[in-house]
Amino acid sequence: MTGNRKLRRRRPDRPRLIAHRILGAVTQQDAYANLETARVLAEAGLEARDAGFVTELVSGTCRLLGTYDRILAAASGRDSFDPALADALRLGTHQLLSMRVGPHAAIATTVDLAAATVGEKVAGLTNAVLRKVAARDLEGWVEHLARAEDDLGRLALRTHHPRWIAQAYVDLLGDEAEEALAANNVPPVPTLVVRPGLASVDELEGEPTARSPFGARRAGNPADVPAVREGRAGVQDEGSQLAALALAETATPTGPWLDLCAGPGGKAALLAGLAIGQGSTLLASELQPHRAELVAQALRAYDGPHRPVTVAADGTRPAWPASTFAKVMADVPCTGLGALRRRPESRWRRQPQSLAGLVPxxxxxxxxxxxxxxxxxVVAYVTCSPHRDETEGVLDAVLAGRDDVTREATTQLWPHRDGTDAMFVALLRRS
Ligand SMILES: C[S@@+](CC[C@H](N)C(=O)[O-])C[C@H]1O[C@@H](n2cnc3c(N)ncnc32)[C@H](O)[C@@H]1O
Structure with a gap:
């Protein structure tokens, strides 16, 4: 590269530099794309249009990350790149194949980005690889790569999921799996929820949810809604609301309520208000102190004699006597395979081995x-994963050893059927 050509290199534009920084935090430091994007954008002071571009660039790239990596490997003949170069190429690939950015602009801006963040020495490689990527559209690439695949591999490629997740969906849904997997590629409109007794659904300024009487869907920044800012409402998928409601509406003896795995506090915030409405008090317990702090924040607007109590405690070693609570929410840590719409990077980060660690x-x-x-x-056993090992598998193993428990109801929600996360809820009554 001569000095003259170096002088002609443009500085990358700020939105792409910011997107590259966020993607680096996701791919190299395990950050969550949506949280990192919100954090960085809050400080960046970009115009709304540029902020929207960054959000789409990062979330879209994360959602199709595994597909883009396969395309980049096929286009370059290489299995790996310097991590910062890989991220620049992924962003360029997303612009070429999934956004309305012209090929010339997508390639030129990515070459500038790679040169600025990795070094001038990668400019030629970046240009060459992206020109090859641009030779096909996304559908063409998927068809090309699918030639070497069996039926399951083709399904995984078409729907942009790793093979093991496609397999889990096929096991559960058979022919319906493709529709369910495709639904994970459509980001949902955020759903808001009131704290019962503290705000009305009208205050959410959105479209009321179909089944939960406490929610509304509303595009845009939730913090623009006064009730959210004041802690009298929050953000919660309708499936999560329905799980809390199912427990709250089940007839039980009088007594306090427990949320065993409460962080960050979505279900606890709804349960706390419903408990107060029934003259009870919720104890919200969470293992990790920083997540217990988020629970306390979510519950901060409740007051009065039945206001909820938050503790940081290990739910496997209870700090309370046995046989204490009328209603118990066990929303256990899980793979989150039912919330892939909202967590774009999650499907590529999770591994089948994650199950082995979580199930015990x-x-x-x-x-x-x-x-x-x-x-x-009554206990509500809840996962935001439909995976059989985490749902029926856990119930079978635990209930086999107990004759004091009756299964009363089981619900499996799905994005493509219910417009919610794929939440699993089993209601279990103790005798
Ligand atoms: C699926 S999340 C709960 C989501 C929450 N119920 C809500 O609706 O916002 C599971 C939570 O369980 C917590 N957790 C993990 N191990 C735990 C344990 N041994 N005892 C209690 N909580 C635990 C995790 O830190 C995580 O916050």
Whole structure:
């Protein structure tokens, strides 16, 4: 590269530089794309149009990351790149294949970005690889790569999921799996929820949710809604609202309520208001102190004699006597395979081995939840994953050893059927 050509290199534009920084935090430091985007944009002071461009660039790139990596490998003949170069190429690929950015602009701006963030030495490689990527559209690439695949591999490629997740969906849904997987590629409109007794649904300024009487869908920044800013409302998927409602509406003896795995506090915030409405008090318990702090924040607007209590505690070693609670929410840590619409990078980060680590914990937490319930009390076992190992598998293993528990109802929600996260809810009554 001569000195003259170096002088002609443009500085990358700020939105693309910011998108590159956010993507680096996601791919190299395990940040969550949506949280990192919100954090960086809050400080960046970009115009709304540029902020929208960054959000689409990052979330779209993360959602199709595995597909783009396969395209880049095929286009370059290389299995790996310097991490910062890989991120620049991924962003360029998303602009070429999934955004309305012209090929010349997508390639030229990505070459500038790679040169500025990695070094002038990668400019030629970036240009050459992206020209090859631009030779096909996304559908063409998927068809090209699918030639070497079996049926499951083709389904995974077409819907932009890793093979093991496509397999789990096929196991659950058969022919309906493709529709369900495709629904994970459509980002949902944010859903807001009131704290019962503290705000009305009208105050959410959105379209009321179909099944939860406490929610409304509203595009835009939730913090623009006064009730959200004041802690009298929050953000919560309708499926999560329905899980809390199912427990709250089940007839039980009188007694306090427990949320065993409460962080960051979505279900606890709804349950706390519903408990107050029934003359009860919610104890919200969460293992991680910083997440317990988020729960306390979510519950901050409640007051009065039945106001909720938050503690940081290990749910497998309860800090309360057995047989104490009328209603127990066990919303256990899970793979989150049911919330892929809202967490764009999650499908590529999770591995099948994640299940092996989570299932024993899920079983232990369910045992504690059941032991914590009063005779006649009800436990809601909830996952935001439809994976059989985390749902029916855990129930089978735990309930096989207990004759004091009756299964009353099971619900599996799906984005493509219900417009919610794929939340699993089982109601279990202790005798
Ligand atoms: C699926 S999230 C709960 C979501 C929450 N119910 C809501 O609606 O916002 C699971 C939570 O369980 C917590 N957790 C993990 N292990 C735990 C344990 N041994 N005891 C209690 N909580 C635990 C995690 O830190 C995480 O916050």
């Amino acid at each position: 914990l899920q079983r232990r937490l369910l045992v504690t939840a059941l032991d914590s319930a009063l005779p006649g009390g």
